[in-house]
Amino acid sequence: MDYSVFDIIGPRMVGPSSSHTAGAARLGKVARRISGNDVAQVTFTLYGSFAKTYKGHGTDRALLAGIMGMEPDDPNLSSSLELARSAGLVYEFVISDAEPPHPNTVKMMITGSGGKKTEVVGSSIGGGNIKVVQLNGLAIEFTGEYPTLVIRHLDRPGVIGDVTGLMGQFNINIAFMRVFRHSKGQDAFMILETDNVIPKKVVSQVRALSDEIKDVYLIEAM
Amino acid sequence: MSISFTSGSELLSMCSKSNVKIFEIMLAREVYLSQKSKDSIISEMQENLSVMKRAIERGLTEDIRSVSGLTGGDAKKLRYYHEKGQTVAGQELNKAVAAAMAVLEVNGAMGQIVAAPTAGSSGILPGAIITTAERFGKTDEDVINALFTASAVGYLITNNATVAGAEGGCQAETGAAAAMAASAIVEMLGGTPAQALDAAAISIKNILGLVCDPIAGLVEAPCIKRNAIGTTNALISADLALAGITSIIPFDEVVEAMLKVGKSLPCELRETGTGGLAETPTGRQIRERIFGDI
Ligand code: SF4
Numbered sequence: 001m002d003y004s005v006f007d008i009i010g011p012r013m014v015g016p017s018s019s020h021t022a023g024a025a026r027l028g029k030v031a032r033r034i035s036g037n038d039v040a041q042v043t044f045t046l047y048g049s050f051a052k053t054y055k056g057h058g059t060d061r062a063l064l065a066g067i068m069g070m071e072p073d074d075p076n077l078s079s080s081l082e083l084a085r086s087a088g089l090v091y092e093f094v095i096s097d098a099e100p101p102h103p104n105t106v107k108m109m110i111t112g113s114g115g116k117k118t119e120v121v122g123s124s125i126g127g128g129n130i131k132v133v134q135l136n137g138l139a140i141e142f143t144g145e146y147p148t149l150v151i152r153h154l155d156r157p158g159v160i161g162d163v164t165g166l167m168g169q170f171n172i173n174i175a176f177m178r179v180f181r182h183s184k185g186q187d188a189f190m191i192l193e194t195d196n197v198i199p200k201k202v203v204s205q206v207r208a209l210s211d212e213i214k215d216v217y218l219i220e221a222m
Numbered sequence: 223m224s225i226s227f228t229s230g231s232e233l234l235s236m237c238s239k240s241n242v243k244i245f246e247i248m249l250a251r252e253v254y255l256s257q258k259s260k261d262s263i264i265s266e267m268q269e270n271l272s273v274m275k276r277a278i279e280r281g282l283t284e285d286i287r288s289v290s291g292l293t294g295g296d297a298k299k300l301r302y303y304h305e306k307g308q309t310v311a312g313q314e315l316n317k318a319v320a321a322a323m324a325v326l327e328v329n330g331a332m333g334q335i336v337a338a339p340t341a342g343s344s345g346i347l348p349g350a351i352i353t354t355a356e357r358f359g360k361t362d363e364d365v366i367n368a369l370f371t372a373s374a375v376g377y378l379i380t381n382n383a384t385v386a387g388a389e390g391g392c393q394a395e396t397g398a399a400a401a402m403a404a405s406a407i408v409e410m411l412g413g414t415p416a417q418a419l420d421a422a423a424i425s426i427k428n429i430l431g432l433v434c435d436p437i438a439g440l441v442e443a444p445c446i447k448r449n450a451i452g453t454t455n456a457l458i459s460a461d462l463a464l465a466g467i468t469s470i471i472p473f474d475e476v477v478e479a480m481l482k483v484g485k486s487l488p489c490e491l492r493e494t495g496t497g498g499l500a501e502t503p504t505g506r507q508i509r510e511r512i513f514g515d516i
Pocket of ligand 1: 342387391392393395396433434435440441442443444448493
């Protein structure tokens with residue numbers, strides 16, 4: 001594989017653990033992005049090893065720091081509980097003994113300032129890498145390693161073609177693309193992971209493509 | 223121009239063909255892969271170096287306590303001890319070891335570090351390289367070059383084996399870090415690329431088979447002290463290589479052997495915190511104290 005120098009000496013991070021601390025911060029950050037950077041209230045449900053060992057690894061602080069938008073190497077990460085309180089962010093941690101898909105899993109139930117709810121489930125899969133596995137109850141999958149577009153849309157013919165056409169116009173190469181849906185004709189998610197940086201204006205143009213497109217979130221590569 | 227190598231022997235022949243050092247090849251490879259300028263890559267590494275130095279400074283001067291409460295303060299203890307007078311293993315060695323332990327203690331206290339190659343082994347590279355550079359009057363530029371040498375060795379181990387304790391045990395983590403540090407020091411002090419890889423090979427051989435058994439699953443004990451011995455390992459391996467002593471088994475074969483040994487370790491001894499020291503009566507007691515009965 002083409003490891004970069006900075007995969008070997010790096011990342012810069014706040015300890016103690018790449019999976020239980022840095023990965024947790026990344027999960028929080030992705031969830032914040034998906035919520036449209038609007039988090040008024042959040043409930044974290046911890047599963048597996050996250051549930052058992054979060055205290056010693058600062059997993060709780062890391063998740064909260066991420067949801068407040070901090071990077072995994074932010075020196076303030078360890079004070080996130082205090083910072084959240086003074087910022088008026090309401091948070092709660094729930095420990096679950098349910099069997100998770102992966103040992104280090106968290107469910108983040110976010111309520112925005114206008115009452116909008118977003119539910120993100122993700123796992124920290126080692127070395128600070130993560131995988132988002134569920135979005136608003138729908139099983140999906142992306143890693144955040146690539147610039148990612150998450151698009152909520154109605155499952156109608158032509159929507160996917162419109163989106164990929166627009167990517168072509170911007171000269172953005174799609175590395176991976178998957179579509180997930182509950183049932184035919186209903187709410188669906190389209191996930192595009194790209195080789196190129198996605199400019200912000202793409203987001204508004206995708207949204208303007210058609211009425212079938214409900215939400216568009218841009219998650220920058222980590 | 224494409225610059226790629228996947229083995230130590232390939233790297234050495236590239237070095238001798240163009241008459242360059244390992245760090246130069248690694249830097250050119252990064253420019254090619256990332257399509258970024260040399261300057262921006264160097265300044266990114268400079269940023270890593272600053273974080274490493276800050277972590278050493280914090281660990282040696284502040285009152286550090288880990289989140290779990292299990293560790294902290296030992297780096298400072300060692301610093302006072304070696305500053306006060308004679309030590310058994312020598313002032314300079316103790317200074318390097320204290321720096322390495324400082325970084326790991328800062329890591330345990332949710333402080334900022336640079337994974338090198340992992341968080342659990344992040345003390346060895348700064349502890350060994352930065353203190354040696356100071357002693358020999360080397361500049362930041364020399365140290366940054368050394369970090370590129372180190373990353374070449376780390377890349378080869380990651381690519382051809384593993385640097386994850388969960389896969390290969392502690393030999394993979396602190397072994398890789400020591401190998402990286404040893405090769406970097408050799409090149410920084412004027413050794414040849416072949417000597418650098420000999421130093422790396424010797425470092426891994428010295429701790430081949432070391433298990434990963436963190437108490438309560440936390441990257442604290444025995445990790446902090448394994449960074450102490452990893453630093454010592456790096457320094458003595460560098461000296462052996464600089465003295466002209468070669469590794470009887472070549473670097474590439476040592477890395478392959480390390481992977482095989484790692485794979486043969488039972489799961490309990492690969493970062494699950496369920497074997498070795500973690501499963502001693504005291505280790506179990508500590509786990510129950512921190513996490514309750516799990
Ligand atoms: S014992 Fe395990 S967790 Fe600790 S430094 Fe070694 S490999 Fe890392």
